[in-house]
Amino acid sequence: MLSTLRGPSRALARKVSIPVTSKIQQARPIHNTVRKHAAAAANIAVDSVSSYEPFFPNEPSRPSVKTEIPGPKSKVAITELDEVFDTRSLNMICDYENSIGNYVSDHDHNVLLDVYAQIASIPIGYNNPALSAVASSPEMLTALINRPALGNFPPASWMNTLKSGILSVAPKGLNQVFTGMSGSDANECAYKAAFMYHRRKERGEGAPFTEEELQSAMNNQKPGSPELAIMSFKKGFHGRLFGSLSTTRSKPIHKIDIPSFNWPQARFPQLKYPLEEFVAENQAEEAACIAEVEEVLTKWHCPVSAVVIEPIQSEGGDFHASPKFFQDLRAVTQKHNVLLIVDEVQTGVGATGKFWAHDHWNLPSPPDIVTFSKKAQTAGYYFGNPQLRPNMAYRQFNTWMGDPARVLLFNTIIKEVERLNLVQHTAETGDYLYNGLAELSKKYPGEIQNLRGKGQGTFIAWDSPQRDAFLKKMKTVGVNIGGSGESAVRLRPMLIFQKHHADILLESIEKIIKA
Amino acid sequence: MLSTLRGPSRALARKVSIPVTSKIQQARPIHNTVRKHAAAAANIAVDSVSSYEPFFPNEPSRPSVKTEIPGPKSKVAITELDEVFDTRSLNMICDYENSIGNYVSDHDHNVLLDVYAQIASIPIGYNNPALSAVASSPEMLTALINRPALGNFPPASWMNTLKSGILSVAPKGLNQVFTGMSGSDANECAYKAAFMYHRRKERGEGAPFTEEELQSAMNNQKPGSPELAIMSFKKGFHGRLFGSLSTTRSKPIHKIDIPSFNWPQARFPQLKYPLEEFVAENQAEEAACIAEVEEVLTKWHCPVSAVVIEPIQSEGGDFHASPKFFQDLRAVTQKHNVLLIVDEVQTGVGATGKFWAHDHWNLPSPPDIVTFSKKAQTAGYYFGNPQLRPNMAYRQFNTWMGDPARVLLFNTIIKEVERLNLVQHTAETGDYLYNGLAELSKKYPGEIQNLRGKGQGTFIAWDSPQRDAFLKKMKTVGVNIGGSGESAVRLRPMLIFQKHHADILLESIEKIIKA
Structure with a gap:
């Protein structure tokens, strides 16, 4: 597997391992048909999807949404929590022990690709092994x-x-x-x-x-x-x-x-x-x-x-x-x-x-x-x-x-x-993601307006005519995504966000726009 | 040893143990002559010094000052640190790994009884084993x-x-x-x-x-x-x-x-x-x-x-x-x-x-x-x-x-x-300490003015005619102590401060006043 990878991705895949126990399924290389579908959905040539070896080998290959969000367990927890904590701004009750890399788990074990990342504040993934090591030092x-x-x-x-x-x-x-x-x-x-x-x-x-x-x-x-x-x-x-x-x-x-x-x-x-x-x-x-x-x-x-x-x-x-x-x-x-x-x-x-x-x-x-x-x-x-x-x-x-x-x-x-050259990586992934969004924006100009952030890594946003509804619907396809201002969808993925995550994101956006 | 202790102190001594490695010498029960000296210094009857079993069995029995403060190692470190950090408010360069309970170690391995406790912010001692346990959870x-x-x-x-x-x-x-x-x-x-x-x-x-x-x-x-x-x-x-x-x-x-x-x-x-x-x-x-x-x-x-x-x-x-x-x-x-x-x-x-x-x-x-x-x-x-x-x-x-x-x-x-009933303990230790200070204040009314904090646990202060010099001299006898306002000496020991620590403090204060 590793021998098929090129350049930095190979080095990355070799170096990162996850010592934490997680209930999340073992990662599999994303399936070829999924890969093609994602690429096709975004009108991107498959060969531009350079490599899918994840930084987090144990990351799930896809989001997994089993219940409405919030699901039944979360609803109970929110009601209980509200007694002692203002829950009106609550977005999801999370299960951080079972979150990994770019994927956040909620209390009902729905697992979402997280491109909001705790209001842009998680840099190198949930349960990152290097952070785990220093936290135990x-x-x-x-x-x-x-x-x-x-x-x-x-x-x-x-x-x-x-x-x-x-x-x-x-x-x-x-x-x-x-x-x-x-x-x-x-x-x-x-x-x-x-x-x-x-x-x-x-x-x-x-x-x-x-x-x-x-x-x-x-x-x-x-x-x-x-x-x-x-x-x-x-x-x-x-x-x-x-x-x-x-x-x-x-x-x-x-x-x-x-x-x-x-x-x-x-x-x-x-x-x-x-x-x-x-x-x-x-x-x-x-x-x-x-x-x-x-x-x-x-x-x-x-x-x-x-x-x-x-x-x-x-x-x-x-x-x-x-x-x-x-x-x-x-x-x-x-x-x-x-x-x-x-x-x-x-x-x-x-x-x-x-x-x-x-x-x-x-x-x-x-x-x-x-x-x-x-x-x-x-x-x-x-x-x-x-x-x-x-x-x-x-x-x-x-x-x-x-x-x-x-x-x-x-x-x-x-x-x-x-060590992982994540700034350069983010510049490249950002360009890839931006290009995919630009294609979607051409295809659905009413839905993706004022696309911005070209050349700014993954710091990308656009205006959405029904922004709040869009953000909410994205959860149903397994993406946790944020907004800013009156009408912007703001992408704030982590620095370990990769092209295969971008494909899932692009595919999910199109799915919601089409629906 | 334990069988000679009464009431809560016995329970406390039994329950606390220190898993951390420390270069500080093993604790010994404070020596009887020291005990009598400390009590005598404060005009306190020896029998009011109820028990000396420390909460931290590994705490040193006394401060230990080997160099001037800052000592040679600290002086070098301060000069280096000043390049990247404002050291004008620096009091001591500390060695927290070698601090324990009520005792703070500096970079030259001087070990001081700490009644300032990081500006009143350390509650249950340096390298507390219960905190160590939760920090590793x-x-x-x-x-x-x-x-x-x-x-x-x-x-x-x-x-x-x-x-x-x-x-x-x-x-x-x-x-x-x-x-x-x-x-x-x-x-x-x-x-x-x-x-x-x-x-x-x-x-x-x-x-x-x-x-x-x-x-x-x-x-x-x-x-x-x-x-x-x-x-x-x-x-x-x-x-x-x-x-x-x-x-x-x-x-x-x-x-x-x-x-x-x-x-x-x-x-x-x-x-x-x-x-x-x-x-x-x-x-x-x-x-x-x-x-x-x-x-x-x-x-x-x-x-x-x-x-x-x-x-x-x-x-x-x-x-x-x-x-x-x-x-x-x-x-x-x-x-x-x-x-x-x-x-x-x-x-x-x-x-x-x-x-x-x-x-x-x-x-x-x-x-x-x-x-x-x-x-x-x-x-x-x-x-x-x-x-x-x-x-x-x-x-x-x-x-x-x-x-x-x-x-x-x-x-x-x-x-x-x-678990350790530390609020009640602090009320009692505070009364004991206040009484000792009241005696000193009678003996040296010009040096300990406006003694205050009776019945307020260890939250005790007094005015000192040469406050800043007094605080500095207290370091030479192994006590880290703080001031407040223009002229107050403020005591802010931890909640694990005990009567035998109070004796050392009282003895040290008198030593400096006499000198």
Whole structure:
């Protein structure tokens, strides 16, 4: 079998094995007729389906749906759970012990191909053996049971933990990291760093705080609590705590009834698709948005310390912009001495076919701060300018400052991504998947509108006229798939998503569209 | 040996064993002369030193300091670490593998009695065998490597995880929990719940959001982003993210240069010690503070949705108030239809000799919300009123909504606290320790001022004229001890802190005072 495989797939298949016990059936190479059917369904030549050897040899070959979802066992469990937990946002009750690789099992043992992956936060598969190994290691044991207050009492191993893992993938030009707990936490700590940096520059290096500043800060009044802003973009999402929520502009349900800072926003480009048909219009749209940014930066009622932006707006509806737009944004922020914070919470760690999505932009100078979480299983922000370390101790500090247990998982994820070349793999699988979707979009233009994400790995989306119904129906054919914004279907498969999974996904989409 | 022990200590000694490998010497029962010396040093009759059988049989019998702190190995490590991590707040480089029970080892193998415990966040000792067991369990494995987006895809086990653990210790009158990542996160989610509840009452049950609200919220403007406030107390500490920091009033270094909400504060009682000498003055002080609360609640420029308070102000300087003060606070918040949020992030989980510090107050009705973190190893907020679940899905939501791995640790901590009766134990050890400190305070009144925390378990503090120097010198005699506020020495030992540890602590304090 292995001898028939080419290149990286062969190496991958050889290296991954699954030590966990699973009730899921042993994997079989996908049957040739299925292969042909899937390819045919997507109008793809069979020979473009290069290899089906799975990263997870024990993965099922197909989804398996035996009951409605939620099924009878899940319904009982949901009713019971609702007594102590808000189940109104519940999607599926999962059985993680019996999930594997790209396949998630629910409580009724329905097994679904998962291209939503815990809101884009599972990178290398359920019950990944490498994660299983680090989770069972002595390092993990001590990280779990002896949780340090890192800022005061770091373990001797902390330098190596940072250097050998989390910092080894620091975005180009950045070499420092501040670890945190979640995407919101990472963004808010980044905002705090930006504000302290802003005042440091204003105050002048070495200048002490004034007595008025020290006293007014205790009363939440200026000048100690200054009027400074973070600018974000319409439809952006940066989290749900008070500072991050003030920059979130995705949906009213995220924001209503919560007090917020009077911070500004600019329009994010609303590109028209297919891109090649709207080149001039899209260029004009991006230029208009950059002009709006400059307007805000120069005319807002208070200084703007930083601009925060997602490389691809995710929660808000999967909106993309060109590298040129981001280059111009970098230029305009530099022109006005405003920091650029790139929020890679959802885009980071490989899904766009680069380790960091902003690697696609070829910026002449790096962003000032890059935040991350989700697939990293931990969170934090990277920076390079040493002055972004505040000028005194205890200004950027909290009890835990992250979780070393979760950092160990990220470090293992990084090693697996490198060992299996998963970023390049995702770029290739993404292209394959995008091409299949483009074919479907030609065939069913009313059903797959504004297909986007070409060349962005598997970070692909389209608008669906009856999106919520579509997502629900996809479960009936064994695919767990998510939406974003008002009408987008967003694909967020894992980095171990392969072409044979893409075939199943394409086949399933067509099945639902036809039905 | 065991046959000479009485009561619970015997049971404890029998039940705990240490499976971890440790370079630390095997424990010996503390030597009789040491015992007598320690007791004598604190003017305590030897027979009140009831038993010395340690919870951790492998704990060292004494601290052991071989080098200056930081020692030569630590100094090298700190220099290396500083390249990638801000070490200005660093206290000790720790060797957690070689720490055990109440004793923390540093990188030079100095072994210190730890009464600071990772800023009050280690509950049942370093390398606790019960935590070691759960950290090695199949449940932990799946919680670590298959991290769920809990609000969408909870595991079938989640109901039981909540019910059998975290909810089994819900404060009296509260039966729901929302899990989070940190104390700041817990408080901010509680504030959001309070704001949504406030507007729900104003709007009327079942009334929809208006179009104006929906649109203005997206622009961070009222009425969608309303002007509402959380009231906190001077010297209070509730975290460092933007909403929580707006309620934090501990020190300027926590707040300066960070924009904040224009939210109000009232004075927290500044009691005089010893309490029995200032009964009338302290009553007047507390009444004045309650009057100030009422003034704020009725006259602030915008409605106050909730009051947040620590049972014992910790970070700000260890300030206590009487049960009467808190009863009056409950009454005044109810009178004005304002929620009472009790922040038990530092006081919770047993350290005050009750599981929750507010159990000391005998409130006629429970607080509306109680937040927790630190010793819980996870975080979140408890509530009882079903209307504190927002009226729609996705209003209180985020990707992870806590970390099931850390919740499993809390559940085990709860079981150990119950099995070993550690709350009652801490109440007793705290009384013993307080009495010893009271004797020292009489002997050295200039060195131990305003001793406080009587009847509050081991949650004890005093003011020291040269606090920072005192904390540093305590390391030379093998005690890791923390401060709070401007001048307080704060004791935050673990729940497994025993009388023989108290003797060592008392002896060490006297040694430093004498020197």
